[in-house]
Amino acid sequence: MGIFTSCCRPSATNVLTPDTETRRRQQVEAAERRRAEEANRGIKDPERVKRMQQRSEEMEQREREMQKGGGATLKWQAD
Known part of the structure; x- marks a missing residue:
């Protein structure tokens, strides 16, 4: 029975695998896509967020600048 199945599947030499640089690039692209999808999950309008x-x-930042300068000065006027 081993004779029949060995002729149906490709040998190890016929299987094409990309080189390591191509595989790394594909993995980086896939990771970036997953990160972007995870960041936008459940958000209807990501630009608004x-x-x-x-x-x-x-x-x-404005509040920090105001506190550095002593805060806003309010003037009281009585007519």
Whole structure:
């Protein structure tokens, strides 16, 4: 029975495998795709989320600058 199955499958020399550099590049690309998919999972509009994060970072930076300068000075006026 071994004779019949050996003629149906390709030998080890017929199987094409890419070189190591090509395999590394493909693995890196696949890892980047998985990372991007995981980051966007459950988000309908990823660009909106990025804008919101950027806006909150800008606000935090402004608050730090205000605290360095002594904070906002409010003037009281009585008429």
